[in-house]
Amino acid sequence: MLRALGYRSDVHIYVASGEIYGGEDTLASLKALFPNFHTKETLSSQEELAPFLKFSSRMAAIDFIVCEESDAFVANNIGNMAKILAGQRRYFGHKRTIRPNAKQLYPLFMKRGNMSWDAFASQVRTIQKGYMGEPMEITPGRGEFHANPAACICEKTSRNSAIVKSISGNNLEPVTDSGIRKTIGISRPPYPVYTDEEADGSDTEEDPDSSGRGEVIDTEPDDDSAVRQEDPELEEILSD
Structure with a gap:
């Protein structure tokens, strides 16, 4: 052969x-x-x-x-x-x-x-025509991925570079001639991001004095309340 x-x-x-x-x-x-x-x-x-x-x-x-x-x-x-x-x-x-x-x-x-x-x-x-290993001889995606990987290196990059430049231009991100971003920008996420209040669905306004501070929960009951729950007679004496 x-x-x-x-x-x-x-x-x-x-x-x-x-x-x-x-x-x-x-x-x-x-x-x-x-x-x-x-x-x-x-x-x-x-x-x-x-x-x-x-x-x-x-x-x-x-x-x-x-x-x-x-x-x-x-x-x-x-x-x-x-x-x-x-x-x-x-x-x-x-x-x-x-x-x-x-x-x-x-x-x-x-x-x-x-x-x-x-x-x-x-x-x-x-x-043997079609079996001689010419570039792009096999349709991309046909066969096993390790035998016929995506031919990204063989493809022309001019169109891909233009697309990347267009997208990056809209996001105000500088791009090199090869289409590689010089910096990493934060653009709009593909999904909504909620704060804790928005996630809870609460319509109440936040207390301006408590901005930047988390809610403090007192885990120890007041002395009076503890007494009232334990001894009603003592509660009556104290009330006098």
């Missing part, structure tokens, strides 16, 4: 994988087409890989970093790592991510022996 898409034999191929099913026999045809074949084991010494060998997640992280920085990334599966890589490369500026259209490529490869190379390559290029 890569050769049919125009990749020449001098291209460097890095295979991000663990142990490959079939071993060298499976990779023989790929290495014949692309002699510059690399893995993390061929690019690193045993001493360099020693801190990572016992941890599969760390080994996968090495593959992730190399694939993320590559000029082109080809996913041969739809696993989580491939999806996250595609989303990472799409979100932080465009990097080509090729997704093989396996449903249509499979029958074509089955008929490869009955076709000329030119006819085969032409059909591969036709089938």
Whole structure:
């Protein structure tokens, strides 16, 4: 598929994988087409890989970093790592991510022996249209969010900048040319804010002398009232 898409034999191929099913026999045809074949084991010494060998997640992280920085990334599966890589490369500026259209490529490869190379390559290029990782190739919001995040970095910012300037102008907030606010202003809140009195729904006017002071509640009853409640006879003597 890569050769049919125009990749020449001098291209460097890095295979991000663990142990490959079939071993060298499976990779023989790929290495014949692309002699510059690399893995993390061929690019690193045993001493360099020693801190990572016992941890599969760390080994996968090495593959992730190399694939993320590559000029082109080809996913041969739809696993989580491939999806996250595609989303990472799409979100932080465009990097080509090729997704093989396996449903249509499979029958074509089955008929490869009955076709000329030119006819085969032409059909591969036709089938792969829309799967070559062009900017804005996938409709925003389609698929998983980590595989197809909002392409805010790929979008044109001139219109967004103009909108921000217009909004900030109404709020008297200075904005830089890039649309970033220099200061943080307090505008009208999206919901009403009530004081304690307004929340209670009271129509009574506030005592001007008590402004700024909270209401003081005496929790201890007067002595007279306590006496009246406890001893009516003593209350009568005191009243005389």
